[in-house]
Amino acid sequence: MAHVAVTHDVHEAIHHTEELSFWRKYVFSLDHKVIGLQYLITSLVFLFFGFTLMMLMRWQLAYPGQPIPIIGKWLGEMNAPGGIMLPEFYNQLGAMHGTIMVFLGVVPLAVGAFGNYIVPLQIGAPDMAFPKLNMASYWTYLVGGITMLSSFFMPGGAANSGWTSYAPLSVVATTGQTVWLIAMVFLITSSLLGSVNFIVTIVQLRTKGMTFMRMPFFVWAQLVTSFLLLLAFPPLEAAAVMQLMDRLAGTSFFMPSGLVVAGQILDVSGGGSPLLWQHLFWFLAHPEVYVLILPAMGIIAEILANNTRKPLWGYKSLVYAAVFLGFMSFIVWAHHMFLTGMGTVISAFFQTTTMIISIPSVIILTAFFISLWGASIRINTQMLFALSFLPMFGIGGLTGLPLGLAPTDIHLHDTYYVIGHFHYVVAPGTIFALFAGVYHWYPKVTGRKMSETLGKIHFWGSLVCMNGIFMPMFIQGLAGVSRRLYDGGQQYAHAQGVLQWNEFMSIAAWLLALFQLPFIINFFLSLKTGKKVESDNPWEATTLEWATPTPPPHGNFARPVEVYRGPYEYSVPNHPTDFTPQHVPDPVKA
Amino acid sequence: MHIPYTIHARPDTGLFNAKLGVWLFLASEVMLFGALFSSYVLLRIGAPSWPHGFEILNIPLATLNTVVLITSSITMVMAWASLKIHDFARYKRYIGATVGLGFVFLIIKAFEYGAKFSAGIYPSESTFLAIYFTLTGLHGLHVVGGMIVNGYFWGPGSRMWHTEPERFTNRIEVAGLYWHFVDLVWIFLFPVLYLL
């Protein structure tokens, strides 16, 4: 019965789209695809902004104490007198870079943009389950993001206690930290609204025949991600509220007794626990790293299957691995805290869970590698990004293992090695996957393909530069260089042998920025000049998003779709084409 | 455009969308209050001394508030039951009572807070008071949120009954789930903060 209603309403919706005003159609839209694009643009802007902050820091690290050319003058006398960056400003940049990249850049891009646009299409739904909630989620995110950036204009500047905001430092920090906390409450609320919406959509709005085990891996990844966001973020919200109370109402949740700041014993009631903050923070932030990686893996799965022209190897194991990964990610958080005076029992527990959680990651990566075996691979830009994701994520994951074992982590903790580790997973890992996703789904959204030439320049440049930035970090980290040094380690004897890498890494970072230009140009230019697609399914893919008109109208499908098979039926023997879309009935049975 | 299963349950899950949505939301709320409860236990165990709630706080008022909130829970469920037997007038009375009882709760709470502040007792005084004000304050915000929702369904939102009665009944059920949860949190807050 519901399906009849859908047909009727879809037609109606198609006729109605033209009548919506500009504001309702593009600004306060309820259409998941428009909201997805809003997320896309906003988070890309934040991503580039966060990257800019890092490029400034890299100047200070490469040439400590030298004035920053040109830009230095614009930073203001408070931050960089004479163009020379002050340590306080360096700290602000560091804290804001991490915060922006994780909470305003990658997660909204992976979940808000890709999830929003693709998930309803891939399960054959007309929209998200709660369109108004979806819109509210975007606007809450935007407000949170703008609030976060506004903290630069507070007295004392932006938050400067790291993206982890460890207490008690963050409690006694300047006003920027209060703004950080308020912004976080907005961002958490936004992701909460989003995650409820995603789960309900995936559970309730799957079209006829779309059983759970026929869902594309991308949808599974988003489902697990949503559960992580739903259940891991609230403890951070609670912690943020407590830190706000500490800062504004003078409470001592995270303030120990007898704390001395600037030679004075602080006048607080005391009795709080700084470690409590760390626990609550990492209770979110470890699951959060899987929020960063799972959607990326989902995108990679789609692109690999599509361009190897064969079924994804071990679909079921992939699904189980992703679910198990999500589950385990809740009980490994204290591996970020081996150096906090943790006893052997708890340390042993968290080392064990950390080793266990690497198993599903390895399963996923292995399944991806085996999928390549014997394939006649179609090389295009998105496939290049997807292929390079595999070794890059591999390096990131493998370097995580020594961090997960206390004996080695005691040496490596808080060095550049950690920075190298997580950037390999997030930058040439997740961000490459997101780029791949842009190239892959661009034709569905715009009806045109992006330029392959510019895409390849973008890819090769980025690949080389990424490794140029992050590989030397392992070298520096192994030498013991701390990750929080304003001068890049100049004053330390143990850093002298590896200091020369600083300039190298910085130049690689600036070159990386240069190699994003082809992407930006490609992104906008292809709207006009890109090669027009001849069909709704230019990559000859099997999943449902390609069964919609191009671009999909409000309401998505022109006809109700029904699903007859699993998501990756490529090169089925005796089939006329090398791909069998999910929604095409079996000729034999029909 | 038409989103399926906003009114009737999807056959294989047995749920309509909003019901699943609100339960998921409540799951996240469990984690929110859970983190605060956990912090409470942690700080209390670690503290060299900890006051008994009953030495500082007003138990009779809090007991009264417990009664008020539990009563509002039954009026809420009665409001939903009234819609189920198509008695709209009765629904209006019950949902109105629910909102009213929410008000009573807040007023009593305000008296409690006021008495503390005028006695110079602030959150910064001790970790116990810090957690007391944070937990009850956050709970109070949840009460306010619930009252706004219920107030809307008592007033302008109730017009939907005349056009889409089933959908409206669903909405009240969902709003009720949230309201009962707020009650449930208080059922734990009350002994933990006041009685121990």
Next chain:
Amino acid sequence: MSRSPEEIKKHVRVYVNVFVALMGLTVITVAISYLHLSVVPAVILALIVATIKGSLVASYFMHLINEKKMIFATLILTGIFFAALMSLPLIFHIDKFY
């Protein structure tokens, strides 16, 4: 959930009973607190009473008693992570015993 009016009337009777039970338990828990027991028994008793009250609200007012599988699965998952969260104080202290 389409229930007939007769069924609803039966439900209403249950709601009233639950309400009476909740009131009774409130009186009991306050009464216990006036005994000023030492911390451990006081905590155990208070939590037992609160848990009974909480499950009454969840089971009857929130209809959890005949809810769907999906909801249970979500709540069980939440319960597990809630337990992890509540283990925080334990993490701080367990090593003292070894």
